[in-house]
Amino acid sequence: MSSKTDTDLLSQATDKANAEVLQSVLKSLCKASEECRKEASKHLLLSTSTRTAEKRKPDDSSAKSPSTSKKQKAEETLTSRYEKCITCKQVFDIEANDDNACVTHEGYLEMDPECFPDDDQVTYEPSSIDPYTDWRRKEWPEGFIWQCCDRACNEEGCLVQAHIAADAPKSRAAQGSWSRKAPAVIDLCSSDGEEVSDEED
Numbered sequence: 001m002s003s004k005t006d007t008d009l010l011s012q013a014t015d016k017a018n019a020e021v022l023q024s025v026l027k028s029l030c031k032a033s034e035e036c037r038k039e040a041s042k043h044l045l046l047s048t049s050t051r052t053a054e055k056r057k058p059d060d061s062s063a064k065s066p067s068t069s070k071k072q073k074a075e076e077t078l079t080s081r082y083e084k085c086i087t088c089k090q091v092f093d094i095e096a097n098d099d100n101a102c103v104t105h106e107g108y109l110e111m112d113p114e115c116f117p118d119d120d121q122v123t124y125e126p127s128s129i130d131p132y133t134d135w136r137r138k139e140w141p142e143g144f145i146w147q148c149c150d151r152a153c154n155e156e157g158c159l160v161q162a163h164i165a166a167d168a169p170k171s172r173a174a175q176g177s178w179s180r181k182a183p184a185v186i187d188l189c190s191s192d193g194e195e196v197s198d199e200e201d
């Protein structure tokens with residue numbers, strides 16, 4: 001045996017495994033162990049009371065019976081903590097979601113043919129090029145322009161809002177302080193540390 005401990009090896013193996021494998025491992029662990037199930041629930045579930053009321057401690061998940069009467073407005077209902085955003089398509093943490101969390105573009109991406117004067121495909125078969133997946137995009141991002149804001153495809157998004165969960169109950173989405181139709185507050189001075197993923201794949 002090498003000098004590596006089991007813990008090190010397991011950590012490395014975890015890094016190498018893909019999401020599907022890890023999901024499957026976690027599910028089996030949760031099936032086999034009550035303790036594991038509780039621990040996983042702490043990380044992956046939220047009770048709606050945590051989000052509607054002023055934040056309780058995250059570990060205050062004493063919601064043992066989700067059988068609450070409908071009169072109490074969704075008091076102890078459990079829900080996923082991580083959701084996929086319908087706007088940016090990224091998975092986000094509901095606990096960390098705020099009005100600046102989701103940075104995307106409202107408009108569509110177009111290739112600027114003038115940036116590729118010597119490219120036959122651009123000149124003669126422009127409709128055969130999908131600007132979202134085209135190989136040129138990585139090498140010449142300045143040749144791909146968002147129509148909403150005239151920014152190049154590698155620049156920060158112009159639409160800044162909160163993430164919206166794909167399966168968010170309508171009431172929740174409506175209650176939110178954001179709306180897709182409302183003019184977005186464009187905060188150009190916000191930290192541009194967040195890389196916007198505008199890939200459609």
Ligand SMILES: [Zn+2]
Nearest residue numbers: 105148149158
């Ligand atoms: Zn834009």
Ligand SMILES: [Zn+2]
Nearest residue numbers: 085088102163
């Ligand atoms: Zn988003």
